[in-house]
Amino acid sequence: MKPHSILIITLVALTSCATPTPTPTLVPTVTPLPTSTFTPVPPTATSAPTATPAPTIPPLPTFSGDPVFIGAGDIVDCFNGWSEKTAAIIEKTQGVVFTTGDNAYDSGSPDQFKNCYDKTWGKFKDRTKPSLGNHDYGTLGASGYFNYFGAVAGDRLKGYYSYDLGAWHIVVINSNCIERNRCNENSDQVKWLREDLNAHPAKCTLAYWHNPLYTAGSYKGQGQFMQTVWQTLYDAGAEVVLNGHDHNYQRFAPQDANGKLDKEKGMREFVVGTGGKDLYNIPQPIPNLEAFNFTSFGVIKFTLRAASYEWQFIPVEGQTFKDEGKDTCH
Numbered sequence: 001m002k003p004h005s006i007l008i009i010t011l012v013a014l015t016s017c018a019t020p021t022p023t024p025t026l027v028p029t030v031t032p033l034p035t036s037t038f039t040p041v042p043p044t045a046t047s048a049p050t051a052t053p054a055p056t057i058p059p060l061p062t063f064s065g066d067p068v069f070i071g072a073g074d075i076v077d078c079f080n081g082w083s084e085k086t087a088a089i090i091e092k093t094q095g096v097v098f099t100t101g102d103n104a105y106d107s108g109s110p111d112q113f114k115n116c117y118d119k120t121w122g123k124f125k126d127r128t129k130p131s132l133g134n135h136d137y138g139t140l141g142a143s144g145y146f147n148y149f150g151a152v153a154g155d156r157l158k159g160y161y162s163y164d165l166g167a168w169h170i171v172v173i174n175s176n177c178i179e180r181n182r183c184n185e186n187s188d189q190v191k192w193l194r195e196d197l198n199a200h201p202a203k204c205t206l207a208y209w210h211n212p213l214y215t216a217g218s219y220k221g222q223g224q225f226m227q228t229v230w231q232t233l234y235d236a237g238a239e240v241v242l243n244g245h246d247h248n249y250q251r252f253a254p255q256d257a258n259g260k261l262d263k264e265k266g267m268r269e270f271v272v273g274t275g276g277k278d279l280y281n282i283p284q285p286i287p288n289l290e291a292f293n294f295t296s297f298g299v300i301k302f303t304l305r306a307a308s309y310e311w312q313f314i315p316v317e318g319q320t321f322k323d324e325g326k327d328t329c330h
């Protein structure tokens with residue numbers, strides 16, 4: 001290859017690296033503003049080329065009463081109808097929607113978000129706060145996910161963020177830890193988490209991410225890399241952790257970061273990988289697993305009160321598993 005060809009290729013490569021996509025600086029917490037109509041606002045470029053535009057994070061719609069928080073993970077498969085059925089439950093329910101990752105199968109591509117996710121769970125995109133699963137990274141940099149959700153998904157190099165919901169502080173963690181060494185003691189994410197929790201000493205705190213630390217299903221014993229995140233949340237007095245990845249429903253008693261029952265300070269983990277993809281067997285329970293099911297798709301609905309919470313697993317139409325209960329914040 002001639003030297004000037006290399007130069008041209010290099011220039012092209014450099015130019016294509018400098019895409020117009022801004023690197024968003026995440027505003028840690030958004031207090032929802034009252035609004036009845038809502039239009040997603042894309043990040044806008046400023047005239048100063050050196051400025052990093054702060055992304056405009058659309059406010060959540062306002063609902064009446066104590067916040068309702070509803071969702072699941074492992075959601076939309078283009079080729080079965082289950083995510084339409086889980087979406088039908090949410091459509092009938094007000095409140096903020098969370099996802100515990102693996103939003104659009106099989107690879108989180110732009111087409112899978114546009115043609116599949118958007119037609120089911122996309123109906124309530126304006127009240128959805130998503131998180132990332134491994135399948136979302138099936139597209140390089142999870143760009144299908146970040147382009148679809150926009151500023152609400154946070155900085156595309158991070159994928160973690162937090163917000164307040166009523167009296168609760170909600171933390172979204174990116175459990176794709178291999179990418180950018182994301183979950184270790186000295187990782188940017190854990191440092192951010194510590195600062196974020198210090199800055200938001202709420203009575204009640206909930207966190208969600210994809211890969212469960214505790215699971216009796218297919219990924220049993222494979223989530224140890226989430227232990228530091230668990231310990232950090234535990235140290236800050238958080239109450240609830242929501243996960244997916246294992247395609248079933250599991251509810252644990254409050255535990256510490258070593259799987260020890262801890263009713264005073266422990267966090268209660270729910271695996272809710274029942275959003276629609278398929279269901280995985282649970283061969284046998286593990287310690288502190290209080291309830292589980294692998295025959296019903298569905299979503300979990302929380303009511304987040306000032307110093308307590310209630311949960312209810314709601315199966316899709318035609319299926320029967322139910323689970324409900326309540327607990328207080330530490």
Ligand SMILES: [Zn+2]
Pocket residue numbers: 102133134135210244245246
């Ligand atoms: Zn997964």
